[in-house]
Amino acid sequence: MNLFSDIRVLVVDCLDAMVAEGALPEGLDYANVTVEPPRDPAHGDMATNAAMVLAKPAGLKPRDIAETLSEKLSADGRIELAEVAGPGFLNMRLAASVWQGVVKTALTDAGFGRSGMGAGQKVNVEFVSVNPTGPMHVGHTRNACFGDALASLLDFAGYEVTREYYINDGGAQVDVLARSVYLRYLEAHGQEVAFADGTYPGDYLIPVGEALKDLHGDAFVGQPEEVWLDEVRAFATEKMMEQIRSDLAAIGVTMDRYFSEKSLYGTGRIEAAIEALRERDLIYKGTLEPPKGKVPEDWEPREQTLFRSTAHGDDVDRPIMKSDGAWTYFAPDIAYHYDKVERGYDQLIDVMGADHGGYVKRMKAAVSALTDGRVPLDIKLIQLVKLYKDGEPFKMSKRAGTFVTLSDVVDLVGADVARFHMLTRKNDAPLDFDVDKVTEQSKDNPVFYVQYAHARAQSVLRKAVEMGCETDPAALAGQDLSAFSDEGELKLMQKIAEWPRLIEIAARLHEPHRVAFYLYELASEFHALWNKGNDDPALRFLQEGDAAATQAKIALPKAAAIVISQGLGILGVTPVDEMR
Template identity: 55%
Template sequence: MNVFADFENRVKQAVQPLVPAGEEIDLSRVTVEPPRDAAHGDLATNAAMVLAKPFGMKPRDLAEKIAAALGADPDVATVAIAGPGFINMTLSPAFWTAHLATLLHAGLDYGRGAPTGRKVNVEYVSANPTGPMHVGHTRGAVVGDVIARLLAFAGDDVTREYYINDAGEQVGVLARSVFLRYREALGEAIGEIPAGLYPGDYLKPVGEALAAEFGDTLVGKDEAEWLPIVKDRAIDAMMAMIRSDLKALGVEHEVFFSERTLHAEDGGRIAEAIADLRDKGFVYQGTLPPPKGQLPEDWEDREQTLLRSTEVGDDQDRPLVKSNGAYTYFAADVAYFRDKYERGFSEMIYVLGADHGGYVKRLEAVARAISGGAARADCVLCQLVKLYRDGEPVKMSKRSGDFVTLAEVVEEVGRDPVRFMMLYRKSDAPLDFDFKKVTEQSKDNPVFYVQYAHARSAAIFRQAREAGIATPAYGKVDVAALEGLADVGEVGLLRKLSEFPRLIGQAAEAKEPHRLAFYLNDLAAAFHAQYNRGKDLPELRFVNQAEPELSVARLGLVKAVATVLHVGLDLIGADAPDEMR
């Protein structure tokens, strides 16, 4: 149950009788949130502040009327008006006991949303298939994967998709690089790798596989003959490598979409998409003025086929077909979005590197043009990751030659620290990743701190079993057994736990998975603090043989903390350990 959504409805119900007969007042701006200062209560609402003008009243006068109605609610212990008209509520102990029981009945489904019926496509990583994943791809992979997990948990029907950029010139460069390694595998001395080709040793096994399959039969052929063969083998090998790297990170996609499928001799689906947009009045023949600053590669001072994207929110019209008849990269993006829309998706999320910021408006415009507003594109940008080892920059890789690979990072520190720490900053902010710090066993290392909280809860359950005190089980919770949680730290934990369903909804809607990482760290801090209070004050310990009934209630609270930590870590893609070694 979302406590905040529940009380938002209660506040609106309290306001409704105050509306003059025959009038309608918009209540959509009314919110209920945690107060900034926990000393002010459990919940705060802005109702009087946002409704004062429509009601023609002073905010504080309206607040007094709303507060009087809320004070009659049996779940509200006290109501107070703060400042110019904010309303703070403190909930009754009985409400918190009932909510704890609800949480324990829900178990690992606590915070899960009801099915929305909305189909969402999350495309992320989508690196060029020219080599192993590097640390820059790692952040986008984790961010995209956790966004997909959050949306699915919130109730959406989510498809995780990888767009294989296998139609551009970079694939030709890859094939020529592999062909050089093929000749090397046949015994030829190739010398230094020429500029413009990929030098990494990761291509040696691909060349060796070609030599095993074809012998020296490709050597005497013209490039036009061997290039398509080598391209196919090289792309397959790179995608196998990429899938393996992603799997080590705990990332899997349901769909791998090949850009080449959009192309055909007659234009394929790109031509179909342009024809569709032409019929809708969005495609025309014209010229573009030169943009300010550096000219983009696809700009031409000639008549081209253009998308009238300024009519749907873009800051300039975009070329689809160059004057020589070749499609632009953007044309493939248009056809790809149309393909997703025809597959029934109403929201297409693109997780992109920060250098793709210029794509945001054009993709949003494409969505409006193709769907007529029925579907939308939502872009999430990921800033760069800087690697450090004990404060010193890390730049080079033995495997790739010029960058640190995803596999190397995961192998050194483990999947869980990588996934958690890639979320420990908002995605559009730069991130520093220190190999030493993310493996430290200290409260300054968030992933250790959160996982240790779950392990500590398991240790408390073991202690309870040794003392002969049973922990409340999912689905078999006696509400009466949970009464007695009155300490300020215990109530603080109940408040923090109640924020979880709201947090899930907000993080999913905003596509901001860092909120989940921050929340888990805050919950772990509150739990550790209460545990430590019990060291100084034995009467506050979670397990106290002198008070078995109160211990059962406190064990129910610990069970709730462990549940939310487990669910949250699972959404991040990390383990919730019962022991830390």
């Protein structure tokens, strides 16, 4: 149930009636007619722009359309007031019974808030995809929380979602990993080693080197690189992926699929993707212009195999093969996305670090070219996280040596707090993560404030049971809710009614942070009503000595708790029944 969609249907029906009566011409396009909350809540519960967007094609004044539309809307029992404002906007105030009906729906409809907008659509959400060369750090934590919440949001909106991790195991970095593990392997044999520039000196590779010794003994000691490189590379990559899977599990993330970059090489899959572009006349031999900022003496022009990415919105064409015949790093990325397209996805979403900004246009161009614009690719860039503790930047990890790991974050604050706080900013905005502030019990801490609202609601329900009340949702929905007429009660019901619309907006924009924002607003309305009850006993959920009155009152905290639980579930956060 999306109340805003329902009222939009009413607006369209009224417009059709106006057409039938000759008040509007036939053939008008209603696509841009909206029903939304007004910018100023004092103006009403909902507003429609119908008169404004239809005036020009209808050849009429907006206010004339709005006044006729107002009369027709007012005839519907759901509309308490339809008032023309300014040049032709129409503000509506809904009857209290409408909001009370929303509470009943939230209590009885297990699918309340869910949407069918994604029905029949397959979406691939690729996120995290950390190079398997080290532990996940705090920035990867934000990526993981965002990607997983986005996948859950899309699932809630009706899409068929795949969570995918791309293992970057085909490049030079895994050779460096192998050499670093080999040094730890020698160290496990009692040798002193020195880590050259470019190798990975973190302590996290010590157990990997020891495990390699346990498996192979001294078979690789003193041997040239060609003897052990392939074996150690495969072993080290798998060990690091085991750690990454463990880290993801600690934050509550489970991938549906892991895709190996290495599987693209030597299998013809890269060649097939490039051939698909060649068939579209998008592959050619050419010479690129010097990069910006280069003087001619610094530039050595050479012929390369290029992808005509400018034909699909990129700034320059991109090399896909070097002059020596080796693939550029871009070629396997094209092949990987071609593989996704071939698997039948209707939408692709990549969640990447902020340092991949230069990657966006070229990859979008590739997917557009491979699908003739049929499959959209949305790339979400995750900005940096600054970690603070005791008011100071917190940077050091004993295990990693130079940064804070995901497991450090979980150890410090817990998975639920970490997940919620990572979604309190839009993905492209930097995020400060203050360990002290995210664990304090105050209104300024969103995760506490939302959890506290859920715990308070559950406390009310437990006490109601002790009074002999029934807390089954169906039983509560059967109560007479007409007594809910106070402004605080109406505001809470109205906020609950926004939930289905919020889901559709957040899912369409791929912005799960909107769920976190909404939950904070819902919690605020709940706490505000609670506080009003402290001053006015008639507004308390528990009517002392009056089980019958309480039976109706507790429908509202129950509905609020249901929505909070749904929202926290999307964010991957466990709702609490009592604060400790």
